[in-house]
Amino acid sequence: MNISSITIFFLSGLNDTSRNYRSALFFLSFTCYCITVLVNVSLILIIIFDNALHQPMYILLCAFGINALYGTAGFYPKLLWDLLSPVHIICYSGCLLQAHMLYTFACSDLSILALMAYDRYLAICRPLEYHSVMSVQRVIKMACSLWLTSFFIIAVNIFLTSRLKLCSRYINRLFCVNWSIVSLACQLNETYINEIVANITIVIYVNHGFLIVWSYMYIIKRCANSIENRAKFVQTCVPHLISLSTFLVTIMIDVTNNRFRSKDLPQTLQNFIAMEFLVISPLMNPLIYGFKLNKVRSRIVDLITFKCKPI
Secondary structure, three states: OOHHHOOEEEEOOOOHHHHHOHHHHHHHHHHHHHHHHHHHHHHHHHHHHOHHHOOHHHHHHHHHHHHHHHHHHOOHHHHHHHHHOOOOEEEHHHHHHHHHHHHHHHHHHHHHHHHHHHHHHHHHHOHHHHHHHOOHHHHHHHHHHHHHHHHHHHHHHHHHHHOOOEOOOEEOOOOOOHHHHHOOEOOHHHHHHHHHHHHHHHHHHHHHHHHHHHHHHHHHHHHOOOHHHHHHHHHHHHHHHHHHHHHHHHHHHHHHHHHOOOOOOOHHHHHHHHHHHHHHHHHHHHHHHHHHOHHHHHHHHHHHHHHHOOO
């Protein structure tokens, strides 16, 4: 059996136990998706329509929200459909598309976090250079360039996967990811190019992580001796660190589970581990920034107050 004869994949992530509670799971997933869309769209619109928030840091938050909507659009609709369907299948091209969307989302999130860290480094450690380096137009261009770079890098990985001859239609996950498809290859010695490109991709985004660590080392060192900088750090950097920690923890749990997958783990727990980075970060990040950043919080309060005023 080769790739030409495989037109669909069977997703076996939903076990019998999950199917018994599929109505409750559908309601919970649908509610979670609606809240995720609502909070991210609200954050994006507040930043777009408020001229006072047209600053580099808030533009990056807007890019964060847009990327969250992109990533969750590749996950939730298919999950909701499967919860209502007795057979969980996905076409071959749809599987590749979903894998591309989810990987692009994860890589772009890390790129935006790295750009946020650099933005905070300039604002706190080199304030005199900040406005000449981080203009709104330049931040928009950098954010778009980073997203397109992630899109292209993942597209190369997915293209290499599409050339493999596959010997199975069954993916033991809720959704498609690249390594799941590669693991179905008839001859593993044909996947060495995939592994090389995948490792290069990992190195690129690990370097993003080093950039973040380097930036915050200098920020913490600079803030240690200044009360004003410490206040600025708590106000603007703590939300970034919370987002970064949430993202890294969820990604590392999923990667560890993929590398050292144990058949002893219940399928429900494996499902939860696999979908953490697609559920927690897109939902929590807008709430973290909305409550922590004074300008965003004040705009939200003004909006609610305006709506609640009697006519």
